[in-house]
Amino acid sequence: MTTTFLSEAAERLRLSVARxxxxxxxxxxxxxxxxxxxxxxxxxxxxxxxxxxxxTPDGRTVPGEVVAxxxxxxxxxxxxxxxxxxxxxxxxxxxxxxxxxxxxxxxPFGVVDAVSAGVFQAVGxxxxxxELNKERLRWVQADVRLGPGNxxxxxxxxxxxxxxxxxxxxxxxxxAVPSTDVDEMLAGV
Amino acid sequence: xxxxxxxxxxxxxxxxxxxxGAAIVAVHAxxxxxxxxxxxxxxxxxxTDGTIRREEGITVTLPNGNSAKATLAGRDRGTDLAVLRxxxxxxxxxxxxxxxxxxxxxxxxxxxxxxxxxxxxxxxTVSAVGGAWRCWKGGEIARRLQSNLTVxxxxxxxxxxxxxxxxxxxxxxxxxxxxATTIPVETVDRVVRQLLDRGxxxxxxxxxxxxxxxxxxxxxxxxxxxxxGGLIILSIEPGGPAATAGMLIGDVIVMLDRQPLDDINQLxxxxxxxxxxxxxxxxVVRGGALVPVDVLIGERPRTRP
Numbered sequence: 001m002t003t004t005f006l007s008e009a010a011e012r013l014r015l016s017v018a019r020x021x022x023x024x025x026x027x028x029x030x031x032x033x034x035x036x037x038x039x040x041x042x043x044x045x046x047x048x049x050x051x052x053x054x055x056t057p058d059g060r061t062v063p064g065e066v067v068a069x070x071x072x073x074x075x076x077x078x079x080x081x082x083x084x085x086x087x088x089x090x091x092x093x094x095x096x097x098x099x100x101x102x103x104x105x106x107x108p109f110g111v112v113d114a115v116s117a118g119v120f121q122a123v124g125x126x127x128x129x130x131e132l133n134k135e136r137l138r139w140v141q142a143d144v145r146l147g148p149g150n151x152x153x154x155x156x157x158x159x160x161x162x163x164x165x166x167x168x169x170x171x172x173x174x175x176a177v178p179s180t181d182v183d184e185m186l187a188g189v
Numbered sequence: 190x191x192x193x194x195x196x197x198x199x200x201x202x203x204x205x206x207x208x209x210g211a212a213i214v215a216v217h218a219x220x221x222x223x224x225x226x227x228x229x230x231x232x233x234x235x236x237t238d239g240t241i242r243r244e245e246g247i248t249v250t251l252p253n254g255n256s257a258k259a260t261l262a263g264r265d266r267g268t269d270l271a272v273l274r275x276x277x278x279x280x281x282x283x284x285x286x287x288x289x290x291x292x293x294x295x296x297x298x299x300x301x302x303x304x305x306x307x308x309x310x311x312x313x314t315v316s317a318v319g320g321a322w323r324c325w326k327g328g329e330i331a332r333r334l335q336s337n338l339t340v341x342x343x344x345x346x347x348x349x350x351x352x353x354x355x356x357x358x359x360x361x362x363x364x365x366x367x368x369a370t371t372i373p374v375e376t377v378d379r380v381v382r383q384l385l386d387r388g389x390x391x392x393x394x395x396x397x398x399x400x401x402x403x404x405x406x407x408x409x410x411x412x413x414x415x416x417x418g419g420l421i422i423l424s425i426e427p428g429g430p431a432a433t434a435g436m437l438i439g440d441v442i443v444m445l446d447r448q449p450l451d452d453i454n455q456l457x458x459x460x461x462x463x464x465x466x467x468x469x470x471x472x473v474v475r476g477g478a479l480v481p482v483d484v485l486i487g488e489r490p491r492t493r494p
Contacts, residue, residue: 005195096203098308100199101195101198119312121309121310127222127342128223128303129343130342
């Protein structure tokens with residue numbers, strides 16, 4: 001399938017991205033990705049209590065529960081049986097070349113389902129000189145503008161395949177957990 | 190349905206990054222974060238002056254991951270450029286583009302190399318282009334070239350690259366603000382030539398202080414001047430080029446190389462070019478008459494920072 005415009009890829013991907021709130025608080029909203037049937041992926045720092053609600057793109061609010069949470073890797077797996085959302089396609093970020101187009105979907109600053117586009121830089125350890133490198137975690141690193149509310153949302157290639165889960169911004173650089181790390185974690189659920 | 194797809198554009202950008210990325214190195218001349226350098230000519234790497242924090246023991250990381258020793262050939266604070274020598278044949282030479290062909294809206298990339306992995310890429314569009322300007326560090330830049338892209342840590346000294354992989358200049362972190370500022374190919378070429386010739390950029394020196402003045406319209410018409418203003422000489426450095434040429438306090442410079450001159454920046458621009466040791470032809474108003482004065486331009490005395 002050939003994608004002609006970013007809007008097409010973004011439109012498809014947005015159908016698989018929900019808003020998620022943790023516990024009773026309606027603030028601190030993040031994004032969650034329909035990864036497999038009934039299973040959503042988000043950032044661990046977005047879901048701080050076991051009970052969550054997701055708001056689907058078609059406007060339903062559905063309860064769910066956190067089934068796995070890795071604070072170190074900043075990924076959480078959430079079971080939402082009633083969400084009925086199409087699941088994403090994923091791709092290994094290691095197949096991308098520096099300069100390839102990527103885009104993020106999320107809710108930065110409360111703007112629902114916002115798309116921001118940019119380019120892929122690298123997947124792997126962070127460059128020396130940037131702090132946060134002590135843990136030697138692998139990150140997808142991209143030149144994409146993210147904001148609070150992008151956390152847990154997808155970073156995708158030009159075809160809309162998810163290569164990472166947006167986690168944070170470091171020195172302006174977008175950092176996402178590689179999709180391959182998420183799949184490893186899902187294998188244990 | 191056209192064949193142009195988003196994936197095609199994505200691949201073109203990645204190709205451009207790969208091609209230009211083959212000619213850039215990581216420069217290790219400061220603590221912690223390296224900066225980037227462009228292999229401008231065989232054995233010659235250009236980076237930004239602001240990222241050179243030590244002049245000895247500089248190394249570069251090549252695209253193949255190997256390390257090579259580099260020596261500082263020269264640096265110019267005014268244009269924020271520095272030139273390093275590395276062993277010849279270490280990597281391909283950058284393919285240079287013509288910055289005059291860039292227009293606002295063109296897609297561009299900024300590239301960096303931060304270690305032994307692939308090139309780092311930042312993406313945006315050309316925001317503004319324009320004529321020659323003088324940057325706050327004092328250097329004369331041949332054209333304005335600003336882009337809407339992020340100069341991340343370590344991207345200083347890296348190239349601005351078009352969608353076909355051509356290099357249009359060197360990105361300066363120090364000169365960048367809301368927009369990324371690129372020192373264009375013409376200026377890099379000029380500074381590289383001068384730094385390789387003598388290790389520093391010589392700036393022209395007149396040896397006179399002056400300020401702008403206005404004439405009455407009648408006086409301007411009577412003298413047949415192209416404008417109604419000039420630069421009045423307030424002091425003259427004894428033994429300097431202006432003194433040697435016979436300029437006097439009170440002379441009003443109104444012409445430079447047969448063009449009207451009434452703006453100090455116009456004169457500074459002329460002196461920042463390749464003029465040391467050459468004659469500039471001035472027209473000055475002295476005692477109510479227009480007098481020609483040829484000045485052999487000297488080299489501005491250098492004060493070490």
